[in-house]
Amino acid sequence: xxxxxxESAEPPYRTVPAAxxxxxxxSPELEALKREICDIGRRLWSRAYVDGNGGNIxxxxxxxxxLCTPTLVSKGFMQPExxxxxxxxxxxLAGGKRRTSELLMHLAVYAAQPKAKACVHAHPPTATxxxxxxxxxxxCMIPEMEIFIGQVGVAAYITPGTHxxxxxxxxxxxxxxxILMANHGVVSWGFGVEDAYFKMEILEAYCRxxxxxxxLGQLGSAARTIPxxxxxxxxxxxxxxxxxxxxxx
Numbered sequence: 001x002x003x004x005x006x007e008s009a010e011p012p013y014r015t016v017p018a019a020x021x022x023x024x025x026x027s028p029e030l031e032a033l034k035r036e037i038c039d040i041g042r043r044l045w046s047r048a049y050v051d052g053n054g055g056n057i058x059x060x061x062x063x064x065x066x067l068c069t070p071t072l073v074s075k076g077f078m079q080p081e082x083x084x085x086x087x088x089x090x091x092x093l094a095g096g097k098r099r100t101s102e103l104l105m106h107l108a109v110y111a112a113q114p115k116a117k118a119c120v121h122a123h124p125p126t127a128t129x130x131x132x133x134x135x136x137x138x139x140c141m142i143p144e145m146e147i148f149i150g151q152v153g154v155a156a157y158i159t160p161g162t163h164x165x166x167x168x169x170x171x172x173x174x175x176x177x178x179i180l181m182a183n184h185g186v187v188s189w190g191f192g193v194e195d196a197y198f199k200m201e202i203l204e205a206y207c208r209x210x211x212x213x214x215x216l217g218q219l220g221s222a223a224r225t226i227p228x229x230x231x232x233x234x235x236x237x238x239x240x241x242x243x244x245x246x247x248x249x
Contacts, residue, residue, distance in 0.1 A: 013060065013062050013063040014062055014063060015062060015063040015064050016062045016063075016064060016065055021065070021085065021093055021094060022094060024062075024065075024085075025085050025093075025094040025095075029061075030061060030067060030085075031080065033059055033061065033067055033193070034067070034080035034081075034083050035080055036193050036194070037057050037059065037067070037069060037078070037083060037193055038078045038079065038080055038083075040057055040120065040193050040194065040197045041055075041057060041069065041075035041076060041078045042075070042076050042077075042078075043197065044057075044075050044076070044120070044122050044197070044200070045074060045075050045076025045077075046076065047124075047201075047204075048124075048125065049122040049123060049124040049200060049204065050074075050075045050076075050122050050123060051123070052074065053071070053072045053073055053074055053075075054075075054122070054123055054185075055069075055075050055120075055121055055122040055123065055185075056068065056069045056075075056100040056102050056103070056106070056120075056121045057069045057075070057118070057119070057120050057121075057193065057196075058100075058103065058106040058118065058119050059117065059118045059192075059193055060110050060116070060117050060118070061085075064087055064088055065085060065086070065087060065088075065093070066085070066086050066087075066088065066103075066106065066107065066110065067083055067084070067085055068083065068084050068085075068086060068099050068100055068103055068106065069082075069083060069084075069099075069100050070082045070083065070084055070095070070096075070097035070098060070099060070100065071097070071098050071099065071100050071101050072097075072098075073097060081096045082095070082096050082097045083095055083096075083097075084096075084097065084098065084099035084100075086099050086103060088107055088110070088111070089107075090103050090104055090107060101160075101161045102121060102160055102161050102165075104161065104162070104163055104165070104166040105119075105121065105160075105161075105165055105166040105169050105170075105187065106119040106121075106166075107166065108163075108166030108167055108169065108170035109166075109169060109170050109173045109187070109189050111170065112170035112171065112173050112174055113170070113173040113174055113189060113244075115189075115191065115242065115244075116173065116177075116189035116190070117189075117190065117191055117192055118189065118190050118191075118192055118193040118195065118196040119187060119188070119189045119190075119196055120187070120188050120189075120190075120193070120196040120197050120199075120200055121185060121186070121187040122185060122186060122200055123184075123185035123186070124185075124186060124200060124203070124204035124207075125204075126204055126207040126208045126211060127180065127185075127186050127203050127204050127207045128180075128184075128185050128186065129207070130180055130207055131154070131180035131181055131182055131183065131184060131185060131186065132182070132183050134154060134182055135154075136151070136152055136154050136180070137152050137203070137206060137207055137210055138210060138223075139151050140225040140226045140231055141206075141209075141210070141213070141223065141225060141226065142206060142209065143226070143234055144202060145202060145203075145206045146226070146231065146234045146235070146238070147234055147237055147238045147241070147243070148198070148199060148202055148238075148243065149177060149178045149199055149202055149203060149206075150176075150177075150238065150243070150245040150246075150247065151176065151245065151246060151247065152176060152178050152179065152180055152203065153169075153172035153173070153175070153176030153178070153179040153180065154172075154179070154180045154182065155168045155169050155172055155179055155180065155181050155182060156168065156182050157181070157182040157183040157184065160184060165181075169181065169187055173189055174244065175244050175245065175246040176244070176246075177189050177190065177199060177243060177244065178199050178200075178203050186200060186203060188200050188203070235247060235248060
């Protein structure tokens, strides 16, 4: 598990003055983040969590700035120079291509959840199947799922890219770090880009496991949940990591 001391604190941000933005966009700090985002994009694409030009990734890099993926570009073939730098209203300030059309959702999450430093949106097939059916994955089954994600939020379908969609997801992000969007896909937030991506991996693997569990249930093998006292121990671990969960307390 990750070090709770480094993950639980809310990330500090500085405000970058307008005159410094062009230099900041090509700084070593942001160049490293651009490469990391492209790497996560390739992982999403290679695992078939996105197709075509679907999905998007963002990282909050300052009090007033967010680095994000471009629109209409496959996440598997992005280049660092393709990424866009925007302000907290979504206005593009720098970059080689137009910013993602679903950025408003990311910005709404950052506004509602101070711990969120990065967001990943994708369409992992099994988890998206749960979203299409409006089914919240069951809980109390697997320790990793309980500690790093817990109960998954489920948002009603709203047209992607709209303020209303962003607000619906953001309201759930206060207590859930991973959210199913009905008839759409999944969004997860994390303490960094890879952390947000890991949650996507964990959820998709969990949903596949739950499908197998349901199939075995049809053969007469009942699913066994983690007992209450042991669940309390897992929630205690989760609390030290600073990960929100509506069951805490």
